[in-house]
């Protein structure tokens with residue numbers, strides 16, 4: 001009997017996940033792409049799925065950026081995508097300081113080490129959330145399965161009520177991916193996780209979700225193959241900038257189309 005790839009993914013989802021993960025992450029690659037002078041940040045991301053850099057931007061820089069982003073959102077209305085937040089993809093093209101954040105060389109080095117392939121910033125998103133019950137990212141998900149990297153800076157103080165980034169620590173690690181697939185009956189390459197499936201993982205004691213509350217100017221580097229979400233907004237507002245990094249070979253017109261950018 002001959003098994004097709006699709007059949008294997010459906011009938012043996014954990015074995016298929018394991019194979020594709022191990023193909024992507026050879027020990028030689030992990031050593032070769034260790035992040036150089038950023039290796040301690042890379043190690044934290046590889047272990048926990050994220051790392052925080054407090055005071056990456058000063059409060060005055062955040063205040064100034066916020067005002068300019070609000071103005072740009074009014075001037076460039078056709079660029080805005082409305083979800084429960086206002087989203088402006090590619091905002092770096094309109095503002096020099098946001099472009100400097102976008103091109104941050106530390107993040108570029110870490111991105112290649114996390115993605116295990118030469119990677120670059122594709123675009124930066126300004127997100128502005130000010131509706132109660134709205135959230136950034138629309139529920140629990142993984143962006144990718146094998147590794148994926150983002151750099152997000154808060155431009156407002158983000159407390160528990162202001163929709164902080166929330167992550168299931170270490171959920172990007174292969175042993176946890178496999179365990180969670182079995183426990184919550186997750187499919188091969190399942191990107192979106194309904195609350196009920198996440199609840200199963202929490203109730204089993206596998207995770208204590210981490211709410212990343214922090215003051216304006218804090219940078220969060222994260223491997224977005226971890227299970228994460230923007231937690232639901234209860235009050236106030238949240239503004240942030242998120243740079244999306246991809247392997248260089250993926251950056252091109254098709255990628256920009258996926259994000260509705262022309």
Ligand SMILES: O=C(O)CCC(=O)C(=O)O
Nearest residue numbers: 136137164165228229230
């Ligand atoms: O902005 C956040 O807190 C979460 C964003 C998110 O889910 C993502 O960038 O994939």
